[in-house]
Amino acid sequence: MNSARKCTSLYRNVQSKWTSSFWVCSRRQSLPCLSTWTAGNDSEQCRWRNVALLASVGVAGIAFFKAKFHLHAKEAPKTSADRVAEGLPTYSADDVVVHDSKEKRIWVTFRHGVYDITDFVDEHPGGDKILLGSGGALEPFWDLYGAHKTPEILAMLEKFRIGNLASTDVGQATRGMGDPYATDPKRHPILKPTSRTPFNAEPPIDVMTESYITPTDFFYVRNHLPVPEIDPDKYELELVGLDGEEHTLTLDDLKTKFPKVTVTSVVQCAGNRRSELNKVKKVKGLDWGACAIGNATWSGARLVDVLKYFHFDLDDPRIQHVILDGLDLDPTGVSYGASVLADKALDPKADVILAYEMNGAVLPRDHGFPVRAIVPGIVGARNVKWLGRVTLSEVESDSHWQKKDYKGFCPSVDWDTVDFDGAPAIQELPVTSAVCSPPDGSTVRGQTLHVKGYAWSGGGRKIVRVDVSPDGGRTWSSAKLHSEDTSLTRAWAWTLWEIDVPIPKGAKELEVVSKAIDSSYNTQPDTTENVWNLRGVLNNAWHRATYKVAPS
Numbered sequence: 001m002n003s004a005r006k007c008t009s010l011y012r013n014v015q016s017k018w019t020s021s022f023w024v025c026s027r028r029q030s031l032p033c034l035s036t037w038t039a040g041n042d043s044e045q046c047r048w049r050n051v052a053l054l055a056s057v058g059v060a061g062i063a064f065f066k067a068k069f070h071l072h073a074k075e076a077p078k079t080s081a082d083r084v085a086e087g088l089p090t091y092s093a094d095d096v097v098v099h100d101s102k103e104k105r106i107w108v109t110f111r112h113g114v115y116d117i118t119d120f121v122d123e124h125p126g127g128d129k130i131l132l133g134s135g136g137a138l139e140p141f142w143d144l145y146g147a148h149k150t151p152e153i154l155a156m157l158e159k160f161r162i163g164n165l166a167s168t169d170v171g172q173a174t175r176g177m178g179d180p181y182a183t184d185p186k187r188h189p190i191l192k193p194t195s196r197t198p199f200n201a202e203p204p205i206d207v208m209t210e211s212y213i214t215p216t217d218f219f220y221v222r223n224h225l226p227v228p229e230i231d232p233d234k235y236e237l238e239l240v241g242l243d244g245e246e247h248t249l250t251l252d253d254l255k256t257k258f259p260k261v262t263v264t265s266v267v268q269c270a271g272n273r274r275s276e277l278n279k280v281k282k283v284k285g286l287d288w289g290a291c292a293i294g295n296a297t298w299s300g301a302r303l304v305d306v307l308k309y310f311h312f313d314l315d316d317p318r319i320q321h322v323i324l325d326g327l328d329l330d331p332t333g334v335s336y337g338a339s340v341l342a343d344k345a346l347d348p349k350a351d352v353i354l355a356y357e358m359n360g361a362v363l364p365r366d367h368g369f370p371v372r373a374i375v376p377g378i379v380g381a382r383n384v385k386w387l388g389r390v391t392l393s394e395v396e397s398d399s400h401w402q403k404k405d406y407k408g409f410c411p412s413v414d415w416d417t418v419d420f421d422g423a424p425a426i427q428e429l430p431v432t433s434a435v436c437s438p439p440d441g442s443t444v445r446g447q448t449l450h451v452k453g454y455a456w457s458g459g460g461r462k463i464v465r466v467d468v469s470p471d472g473g474r475t476w477s478s479a480k481l482h483s484e485d486t487s488l489t490r491a492w493a494w495t496l497w498e499i500d501v502p503i504p505k506g507a508k509e510l511e512v513v514s515k516a517i518d519s520s521y522n523t524q525p526d527t528t529e530n531v532w533n534l535r536g537v538l539n540n541a542w543h544r545a546t547y548k549v550a551p552s
Contacts, residue, residue: 241312
């Protein structure tokens with residue numbers, strides 16, 4: 001599908017957040033949004049009233065920082081780009097605009113600086129996003145992809161500075177430009193942001209084990225772009241076959257023409273526990289703790305039921321991938337996209353659904369309203385939100401997030417040697433666990449300590465044991481497990497665990513370690529050094545929490 005068709009077909013039910021000067025598609029339609037609310041599970045919220053109250057007292061005062069164009073954006077870090085570099089030539093915006101390809105050298109501007117980023121593109125994991133600003137200003141695009149605008153990346157960019165932008169052109173690129181995040185939904189103050197634009201946040205670790213089902217408001221949020229505003233009455237889902245055959249479904253069609261199926265499933269970000277890898281060596285990506293994971297009930301129509309309704313030949317051997325495209329757009333009209341192997345997506349026992357409910361209520365905007373894909377056992381990056389199109393394909397998605405992100409590498413691979421094309425996209429996630437309560441750094445007392453945590457393994461592999469050590473891994477005991485999954489091979493939900501560990505007499509410090517074992521007897525590696533990678537994904541090393549022991 002060409003880009004013009006994306007704007008006029010797939011995205012006709014999405015309200016635009018961009019001024020016309022930043023759209024490259026042939027036309028667009030803005031439709032009013034009828035879904036400005038968020039929904040949660042009332043019964044679950046009642047169970048969490050005390051936790052929520054305490055959390056609100058602690059974090060309700062969090063202020064949203066103001067940047068020039070983002071009223072709720074974090075103030076951009078100060079950089080050498082904020083001043084004129086002595087001894088470098090001055091270029092106008094007209095001089096820069098002609099340098100928009102590798103053949104002509106790729107020039108961009110940022111604040112007062114002019115940069116030749118031709119060589120920078122290959123070094124930076126978001127290089128293709130920087131290319132959006134070729135021949136122009138980076139501000140409109142880095143205001144969108146705020147995760148890339150870090151002090152480290154800005155310092156790296158400064159190495160490629162070749163001149164100064166004419167003073168009359170500084171700031172012109174964003175003058176009059178609206179805030180693409182202005183209509184994002186409100187979030188519960190308990191969530192701790194790792195970035196504000198786009199919004200990404202996780203709950204505190206000590207609330208993770210308070211309920212087997214993660215309350216909707218406390219479920220981690222992972223957004224790559226602004227949250228789209230979608231009119232549910234005008235929403236349409238496109239279904240595309242190998243030979244170009246197309247069908248569409250409305251939200252009402254999904255709810256009335258197909259059996260409603262409910263699946264309890266974990267969704268986990270590939271970068272969960274990235275902060276531990278950052279302690280080994282700095283990686284690129286959001287600094288997630290151990291809470292970029294949640295366990296919820298999801299309700300909707302089975303993907304295979306929907307495809308069979310339109311008589312797609314699901315046994316066609318040419319179908320190797322199922323591509324999932326969202327309705328969240330960047331300024332050029334390109335959406336978030338991913339794909340799942342057809343053997344998984346089209347297996348009736350894989351329980352892949354097109355979900356329109358979460359925890360018994362309407363899907364909230366942050367979690368994909370009106371429809372998202374739930375692909376149990378598969379990394380969260382493939383559980384595409386705001387689903388707009390499902391395509392049966394011989395090849396995987398050509399999306400940046402499928403081709404150039406969410407892949408694992410050897411600890412010795414760096415940005416000079418990394419080969420994204422040579423590594424497969426992450427699908428199933430490895431077995432993992434975390435010590436959640438008491439949280440790391442707490443002061444404890446007494447003769448025993450009651451410890452709680454979670455464990456989960458991708459691919460539907462059930463957790464069969466969690467071993468816990470009170471002394472950094474020298475001795476071990478098995479924890480008591482709590483799980484609603486009975487199958488060894490279709491265990492989509494997590495397992496909660498608890499154990500009492502002894503506090504040695506006279507001890508001043510206690511290091512509690514957890515490691516989980518799944519039904520295939522996969523277990524966790526012992527150190528983060530062994531699993532470190534430059535993207536900071538797939539961290540499933542033993543999880544450790546250190547406590548200070550108060551004198552008796």
